Amino acid sequence: MSYPTTWSPPTFFGNRFVRYAVLLAVIGYFVFSYLTLDADWQRILKGIPRAMDIFERMFPPDFSRWKLLARGVLESVQMAFAASFFGMIIAIPVGLCAAGNLVPKPLYYAGRFFLGVSRTFHEIIIAIFFVKIFGFGPLAGVLTLIVASFSFIGKMLAEDIENMRPGKLEAIKATGASFPKLLLYAVQPHILPRYIGVSIYRLDANIRHSTVVGIVGAGGIGQTLAASFSRYDYGFSFAILATIVSLVFLGEFFSNWIRGRLR
Amino acid sequence: MFTIEGLSKKYPGGVTALAKIDLQIDGPQVVMIIGSSGAGKSTMIRCINRLIEPTTGSIKLGDIEITTLGKRGLRKVRRRIGMIFQEYNLVDRLTVMENVLSGRLGYVSFWQAYRRKYPPQDIAAAYELLDRVGLTESCDVRADNLSGGQRQRVGIARALMQRPDLLLVDEPTASLDPKTSRQIMRLVVELAKERGTPAIVNIHDVALARTFADRVVGLADGRVAFDGTAAEVTDQVLTDIYGEEDWSTTIKRGDDNDADDDDDNDETFSSKTNRESSAA
Amino acid sequence: MTENTLHHDYPQIWKRYTPMETLKRYLGYAAIVFIAVWSVSNLEIPWFYFLDAHVQAADLLERMVPPHWPFWRKIVDPLIETLHIATLGTVFTVFIAFPIAILSARNTTFNRTTWFIGRLILVTSRSVNTVVWGLLFVAIFGPGPVAGIFSVAARSIGFVGKLIAEAIEEIDHGAVEAIEATGASGLKVLLIGVLPQVMPVIMGTIIYRWDINIRESTVLGFVGAGGIGIVLYSSINLFAWHEVSVILLSIFGVVIVSEYLSIKVRSKIT
Numbered sequence: 001m002s003y004p005t006t007w008s009p010p011t012f013f014g015n016r017f018v019r020y021a022v023l024l025a026v027i028g029y030f031v032f033s034y035l036t037l038d039a040d041w042q043r044i045l046k047g048i049p050r051a052m053d054i055f056e057r058m059f060p061p062d063f064s065r066w067k068l069l070a071r072g073v074l075e076s077v078q079m080a081f082a083a084s085f086f087g088m089i090i091a092i093p094v095g096l097c098a099a100g101n102l103v104p105k106p107l108y109y110a111g112r113f114f115l116g117v118s119r120t121f122h123e124i125i126i127a128i129f130f131v132k133i134f135g136f137g138p139l140a141g142v143l144t145l146i147v148a149s150f151s152f153i154g155k156m157l158a159e160d161i162e163n164m165r166p167g168k169l170e171a172i173k174a175t176g177a178s179f180p181k182l183l184l185y186a187v188q189p190h191i192l193p194r195y196i197g198v199s200i201y202r203l204d205a206n207i208r209h210s211t212v213v214g215i216v217g218a219g220g221i222g223q224t225l226a227a228s229f230s231r232y233d234y235g236f237s238f239a240i241l242a243t244i245v246s247l248v249f250l251g252e253f254f255s256n257w258i259r260g261r262l263r
Numbered sequence: 264m265f266t267i268e269g270l271s272k273k274y275p276g277g278v279t280a281l282a283k284i285d286l287q288i289d290g291p292q293v294v295m296i297i298g299s300s301g302a303g304k305s306t307m308i309r310c311i312n313r314l315i316e317p318t319t320g321s322i323k324l325g326d327i328e329i330t331t332l333g334k335r336g337l338r339k340v341r342r343r344i345g346m347i348f349q350e351y352n353l354v355d356r357l358t359v360m361e362n363v364l365s366g367r368l369g370y371v372s373f374w375q376a377y378r379r380k381y382p383p384q385d386i387a388a389a390y391e392l393l394d395r396v397g398l399t400e401s402c403d404v405r406a407d408n409l410s411g412g413q414r415q416r417v418g419i420a421r422a423l424m425q426r427p428d429l430l431l432v433d434e435p436t437a438s439l440d441p442k443t444s445r446q447i448m449r450l451v452v453e454l455a456k457e458r459g460t461p462a463i464v465n466i467h468d469v470a471l472a473r474t475f476a477d478r479v480v481g482l483a484d485g486r487v488a489f490d491g492t493a494a495e496v497t498d499q500v501l502t503d504i505y506g507e508e509d510w511s512t513t514i515k516r517g518d519d520n521d522a523d524d525d526d527d528n529d530e531t532f533s534s535k536t537n538r539e540s541s542a543a
Numbered sequence: 544m545t546e547n548t549l550h551h552d553y554p555q556i557w558k559r560y561t562p563m564e565t566l567k568r569y570l571g572y573a574a575i576v577f578i579a580v581w582s583v584s585n586l587e588i589p590w591f592y593f594l595d596a597h598v599q600a601a602d603l604l605e606r607m608v609p610p611h612w613p614f615w616r617k618i619v620d621p622l623i624e625t626l627h628i629a630t631l632g633t634v635f636t637v638f639i640a641f642p643i644a645i646l647s648a649r650n651t652t653f654n655r656t657t658w659f660i661g662r663l664i665l666v667t668s669r670s671v672n673t674v675v676w677g678l679l680f681v682a683i684f685g686p687g688p689v690a691g692i693f694s695v696a697a698r699s700i701g702f703v704g705k706l707i708a709e710a711i712e713e714i715d716h717g718a719v720e721a722i723e724a725t726g727a728s729g730l731k732v733l734l735i736g737v738l739p740q741v742m743p744v745i746m747g748t749i750i751y752r753w754d755i756n757i758r759e760s761t762v763l764g765f766v767g768a769g770g771i772g773i774v775l776y777s778s779i780n781l782f783a784w785h786e787v788s789v790i791l792l793s794i795f796g797v798v799i800v801s802e803y804l805s806i807k808v809r810s811k812i813t
Contacts, residue, residue, distance in 0.1 A: 002387070003386075003387040003388075003390035003391050003394070004386065004387065004390055005383030005384070005386050005387045006383065006386060007360060007364075007381075007386045007389070007390075008379065009358070009360075009361060009379045010358060010403050029630075033627045033630070033631060036620075036623060036624075036627070037624065037627050037631075037688055043684060043685055043687070043689065044684060044689055047683050047684040047685070047689075050683055050684075051683040051684075054682060054683055074585075075585065077582075078581070078582040078583075078584075078585055078586075079582070080582075081578055081579065081581075081582035082579065082582035082583045082586070085575070085578070085579040085582065086579075117795075120758070120794070120795050120798045120799070121791070121794065121795075122758055122759065122761060122762040124674060124762045124765055125761075125762060125775070125791070125794075128779055129603075132599075132603070133592070133596055133599045133600065133603075134592050134596070135592065137586075138585070138586050139586050139592075142583070142586060208670060208671075208672055209672065211671075211672060211675050212672045212674050212675060215674060215675070215678070215765065215766065216765065222675070225675065225678065226678060226766075229678045229679075229682055232682075234682075237678075237679075241671065241675075241679075244670060244671065244675075245666070245667050245670040245671065247670075248666075248669070248670035249666050249670060252666075312724055314720060314723070314724060338726040338727070338728060339726065340726070341723070341724055341725065341726035342725060342726030343726075344724070345725075346721065346724040346725075348717060348720075348721055350717050351717075352715075352717035352718050352720060352721035353718060353721070354718045354722070354735060354736060354739050354740065355715065355718070355739075355740065356739040356740060356742065356743075357735070357739050361735075365722060365725065365727075365735050366725055367725075368722060368725050368726070368727035368731050368735060369725050369726025369727055370726075373728070373730050373731055373734070376727075376731050376734055376735060377734060418721075421721075421725075425725060425726075
């Protein structure tokens with residue numbers, strides 16, 4: 001009895017035509033982007049020796065201005081803590097409003113819209129607006145990070161509440177409890193662990209984000225970093241970057257430890 | 264010719280899993296290893312293809328000493344040894360055919376594997392094996408959409424794709440229901456006999472062992488406690504291996520079991536098997 | 544009214560926490576409040592700005608509305624450039640993140656050193672934001688989208704790599720063992736044993752990151768790394784608020800569309 005000697009594996013795309021069409025589209029895209037992108041490949045090649053030069057200037061990291069560095073770091077850490085604290089608080093009403101199974105429809109739509117808008121724009125854009133209103137300095141940065149924090153935590157909160165089994169809410173509603181008591185007994189115990197876990201994660205993330213807002217003058221180590229780059233002070237830049245990386249790394253380590261203990 | 268001499272495995276904590284195992288297989292035999300959990304069955308079979316590294320001892324397949332091989336040599340010897348696992352160990356997201364063809368990975372290049380371009384003889388062999396284990400229509404079904412019995416048959420086909428010189432079978436029926444267990448055992452033994460391949464089968468079901476084995480080896484506390492034919496496995500032997508138990512109630516006599524098989528209306532097996540058994 | 548007929552005396556008080564636990568909790572709260580106060584202590588809060596803020600905000604809004612629609616001609620090309628930066632950056636990430644993820648997963652790495660190196664690369668990549676990478680790459684490659692693409696890739700490697708490494712560590716080891724037992728070399732084991740199992744995670748993560756990268760790419764122009772950020776930055780500095788609103792609306796539109804696409808495709812994969 002003879003058996004077939006050829007076989008081809010099933011494709012992800014259903015049939016071969018779709019597969020080739022997708023492949024063609026992908027290649028077409030690369031050609032299109034190459035043509036429209038203002039990319040001077042000469043510059044990239046020239047960039048390599050320049051990159052080597054910059055890396056050379058970065059080593060060894062220049063910690064001589066450590067006082068400035070320390071002040072910037074301290075400011076960033078303070079910004080991170082402040083933003084997380086207030087962000088956590090504001091996230092509660094925002095998150096509650098954005099939960100479809102908890103609040104009436106109009107409030108839900110308003111909450112979701114508010115969350116959506118605050119998440120759409122990169123924090124640097126929000127930072128610019130706060131700088132325009134409140135001037136340069138860490139206040140604008142803290143406010144920006146508060147917005148970033150409550151939109152992040154609030155979204156997690158809203159999703160968490162919406163993922164609750166309806167039975168949990170029903171049980172407490174059935175006892176005739178008022179809305180605040182419903183929150184306290186049905187919602188809070190369910191969301192609390194994740195809420196705290198996400199907030200601690202956000203605390204660490206805020207240290208990272210405080211570097212970004214500094215670039216537009218909203219305080220923190222980011223300002224110091226941007227200044228060092230514009231002065232071609234690459235040794236100091238590397239020192240700052242190394243400090244940021246270590247800080248974030250430590251923060252992540254610490255946050256994982258705490259979240260592990262919470263469980 | 265397959266020889267194990269003085270095989271031992273000691274774990275760093277001081278646990279001795281195997282203590283001086285000796286075993287020799289000349290020619291196409293089906294050897295069934297019985298023993299209680301922790302007696303070393305799984306460790307021994309994994310030491311043979313060095314999925315677990317033996318501490319001391321020698322394992323020879325033909326003239327090749329397996330324990331001293333480097334990485335390349337080990338890979339070459341592994342492709343001559345086919346293994347069938349208790350948990351089937353298929354790649355879930357791949358289809359039946361891809362899983363069966365993966366048995367030839369030791370023989371094809373990386374690019375052939377990447378482009379899924381296996382040699383024509385291998386493809387024909389794969390189709391033939393799928394027919395033999397009764398899975399031809401399931402050829403393009405994803406592995407995680409199969410039942411336990413079907414998955415094990417894919418595992419059997421995969422192992423046999425290697426055209427191995429030795430079959431290692433690690434408790435193939437432990438996760439299957441009694442009827443499927445018998446079907447699978449029969450399939451393994453038939454295929455091993457058809458191809459003249461010696462097979463070492465770990466099994467915890469003594470009744471199955473006695474039904475299908477040419478030779479039974481009993482392990483207890485990491486040592487060989489018994490080595491003989493299925494008929495020689497008496498209650499005393501079982502007590503030595505497993506400990507005191509009323510064997511008459513836990514294990515039925517071998518003849519009674521065969522009576523059930525004739526009633527099996529098994530359409531899942533290929534026409535080849537049915538024709539042969541009705542002609543016999 | 545039924546009387547309380549108890550045969551034994553049951554306690555009439557129930558407290559959730561022991562006194563020791565209560566003390567610890569209150570100390571914890573105090574610590575949090577203390578940290579919160581300390582964190583805002585250095586802020587020179589110009590309180591009068593807060594009083595003034597709503598007026599300023601209203602004024603700003605007035606200047607932004609109505610948007611100066613004809614300005615859209617100037618933003619089409621930068622927007623396309625933004626998309627390219629995000630997409631190409633994400634594509635390059637895949638090729639680098641996958642090998643590094645293999646090094647960063649305990650079950651596929653070679654030894655402790657390679658695992659540590661893999662993890663170090665991922666952490667470094669994740670600790671620095673895309674825009675900050677932008678500062679570095681603009682210094683190296685000069686202003687333009689090339690710096691942007693590298694920045695996007697530099698940040699995304701950490702994100703994508705970490706998730707893939709976690710997926711690799713969670714695969715079914717039995718299947719890998721079986722492929723090793725056929726005599727396949729390490730590379731083939733990865734190809735047939737590991738890759739099919741982590742494919743859904745890889746695809747999902749890439750698309751998720753692409754969506755995030757679109758948002759990041761919109762502001763890379765602030766440090767000169769190309770895209771619509773350049774136009775936005777200059778419009779803000781010129782106080783051309785009615786142009787700014789057009790740009791913001793376009794960003795809003797692009798982000799919404801990309802997020803929608805991302806959700807649809809990811810739901811088809813899983």
